[in-house]
Amino acid sequence: MTEIxxxxxxxxxxxxAGLDRDVEPRRVGFAGEEDDEDHAWVVVLDDPDADTMGRADELGGWVPQAESPSAPAAPLDLPAAPRRLKNP
Structure with missing residues (x-):
């Protein structure tokens, strides 16, 4: 399923109107959006081809990309024992 x-x-x-499918747009809000008039319109298609996606792009449509998780940070080089600040 692809959301445009x-x-x-x-x-x-x-x-x-240019599709050969019976599809209805639905209104979806972004996280934290309170104003109903600012919500985007979403068209859900099963498997759109490249021409369909190109047409959507021409009309200002977009497909939100999932945020890829950032690479895990390298482990820190921590000391094996506590630091001694004073001589015994």
């Missing part, structure tokens, strides 16, 4: 996001409903409707 649009800022405007009109753009999503024009995109859907």
């Amino acid at each position: 996001w649009f800022d405007e409903r009109d753009d999503a409707d024009v995109f859907i």
